[in-house]
Structure formats: C-alpha cells, structure tokens
Amino acid sequence: MKLLKTLGIGAASLVLATGLAFAAEGQKPARDVSFSFEGPFGKFDRGQLQRGYKVYKEVCASCHSMHYVSFRNLSDPGGPEFTAEQVKAVAATYTVQDGPNGDGEMFERPGLPFDRFPSPFPNREAAQAANGGAYPPDLSLLTKSRPGWYGTFNQLVNGIGGPEYVYSVLTGYQEPPAELAAEAPEGKSYNPYFAAGHWIGMPQPLTDDQVTYDDGTPATLDQMAKDVSAFMAWTAEPKMEQRKRTGFMVLIYLGILSLLLYLVKKKIWADAH
Numbered sequence: 001m002k003l004l005k006t007l008g009i010g011a012a013s014l015v016l017a018t019g020l021a022f023a024a025e026g027q028k029p030a031r032d033v034s035f036s037f038e039g040p041f042g043k044f045d046r047g048q049l050q051r052g053y054k055v056y057k058e059v060c061a062s063c064h065s066m067h068y069v070s071f072r073n074l075s076d077p078g079g080p081e082f083t084a085e086q087v088k089a090v091a092a093t094y095t096v097q098d099g100p101n102g103d104g105e106m107f108e109r110p111g112l113p114f115d116r117f118p119s120p121f122p123n124r125e126a127a128q129a130a131n132g133g134a135y136p137p138d139l140s141l142l143t144k145s146r147p148g149w150y151g152t153f154n155q156l157v158n159g160i161g162g163p164e165y166v167y168s169v170l171t172g173y174q175e176p177p178a179e180l181a182a183e184a185p186e187g188k189s190y191n192p193y194f195a196a197g198h199w200i201g202m203p204q205p206l207t208d209d210q211v212t213y214d215d216g217t218p219a220t221l222d223q224m225a226k227d228v229s230a231f232m233a234w235t236a237e238p239k240m241e242q243r244k245r246t247g248f249m250v251l252i253y254l255g256i257l258s259l260l261l262y263l264v265k266k267k268i269w270a271d272a273h
C-alpha cells in the first residue's frame with residue numbers, strides 16, 4: 001500500500017514537473033476557450049463553422065492555403081453542412097487551373113465542388129517573398145500540429161489545445177514589453193503566444209467588424225478568432241463527430257458483452273462449486 005502511494009506521488013510530480021518545464025521555456029500557454037466540440041459528446045456548431053469559413057475565405061485565404069480541403073467537403077455531414085447548391089456557388093466564385101487540354105495547354109476555369117481550395121501563391125518562395133521572408137503555413141492541419149498546452153497532465157485535462165492556440169495567436173497581438181521593444185525585428189509584431197518565439201511575421205490579421213456575418217452575429221475580434229479556430233479544428237479532423245459516435249457505441253457494446261460473459265460464466269460454473 002505504501003509502495004503504491006509513493007509510486008503514485010512520484011508519477012504525479014513527474015507529470016506536473018514536465019508540464020511546468022515546458023511552460024517555462026517562454027511561450028505563453030494558450031488561453032482556454034470552451035468550444036462546443038470538446039469532451040466525449042462535443043459536436044461542432046454548424047453556424048460557427050459556416051462563420052469560420054467566411055473568415056478564412058475573406059481574410060486568411062489571401063496568404064494561407066488549405067490544400068487538404070475540397071469545396072465539396074463543406075457539405076459533408078459533421079462539417080459546416082452547406083447545401084450542395086451553396087457549395088456549387090462557392091466553388092464557382094474561384095478560378096482554378098486545369099489541363100492540359102488537347103493542345104497541351106493549361107487553362108483556367110471556374111471552380112467545381114471537387115476542386116481543392118486554391119492556394120494563394122504558386123510556390124513557397126513566392127509566399128515568402130510576399131511576406132517579408134516568413135512562410136504562411138498551410139492551415140488545413142495546423143490545429144493538430146500546434147499544442148496549446150504542454151505536459152501530460154495538462155493535456156489529459158484540457159486536450160491538446162490546437163484551436164485554442166490559433167485563437168490565442170489571433171487575439172494575442174500586443175505592445176512588446178519595454179525591454180524587448182528596442183530589439184523588434186523589422187516587419188514583425190509582438191505576440192507572446194506564437195510557437196516560434198515572440199516575434200511573428202504575420203501582421204495582426206483580424207480587427208473588429210472585418211467581415212459581415214450572414215447570420216447577424218456581431219463580428220468582434222474575439223468572435224471571429226473563435227469561429228475561424230473552430231473551422232480549422234474541423235478541417236484538421238473532419239470525422240470527429242463520427243469518431244466520437246463510434247467510440248461511444250463500442251463502449252456500449254463492450255459493456256453488454258461483459259455482462260453476457262459474466263452471466264455465461266456463472267451458468268457454466270454453477271454446479272462446479
């Protein structure tokens with residue numbers, strides 16, 4: 001019993017210590033947001049995903065690609081669930097390159113639902129040249145590759161925090177502290193949440209009322225940051241709702257199976273005692 005206790009305390013302090021060690025390295029931990037899709041039964045909020053898409057399209061898409069998402073995904077169940085007509089109309093507002101045609105020439109045509117979101121730059125070099133040397137990463141999977149929190153214990157309780165990280169970066173622009181102001185690199189802004197150091201090569205992308213939401217929601221900085229982070233959580237894990245549903249069914253199945261096995265065991269051994 002004593003040994004167990006000692007082991008338990010040891011494990012707990014290890015977990016806490018690793019969490020603190022990571023947090024101490026400088027980057028501010030993400031700010032917690034209570035998203036509708038958290039927890040074992042959490043679901044995406046359709047309205048929020050639709051608003052988030054609008055923010056991505058009107059603001060972020062001028063610099064960031066979302067290469068792994070096709071227009072048709074916008075109508076998939078478990079996502080923003082735009083209607084098929086809406087998706088067709090959205091796709092048609094883009095011009096995509098296709099080809100080659102019979103003469104070997106590439107040509108341009110209006111987008112169709114099966115096209116992927118077009119990238120704003122033809123290649124990495126062009127993207128960097130347009131952004132003062134900083135590369136705007138593809139946003140499709142970003143919420144999976146950037147933890148908002150570190151430490152086993154923290155992540156067990158709060159989750160990985162990818163959408164919270166994005167939210168924190170978008171709302172985290174501020175005046176640099178006096179001792180850092182002097183060394184501000186050319187063209188960079190101060191953002192203590194940014195994973196690669198305090199200086200970020202993305203100018204603050206969102207300010208109040210930057211987009212006009214179709215559902216009348218006031219477009220505050222906070223609201224837009226939440227919505228686009230939720231949208232990015234969906235692009236990174238489009239089958240999340242399905243996965244949770246399946247997991248829940250598996251648990252029910254295992255529960256019933258255990259009960260049956262227990263009854264069978266009782267029956268078989270009934271006369272053996």
Ligand code: HEC
Binds near residue numbers: 060061165205
């Ligand atoms: C003017 C171009 C531009 C716009 C518009 C823009 N970004 Fe960025 N973004 C960048 C660049 C460049 C970087 C890379 C910064 C760096 O490495 O210092 C970046 C970095 C980021 C990061 C941090 C990525 C990391 O590596 O951790 C996130 C998150 C992000 N952008 C999200 C967004 C979202 C969401 C929007 C729309 C609301 C948006 N950006 C709009 C140019 C832009």
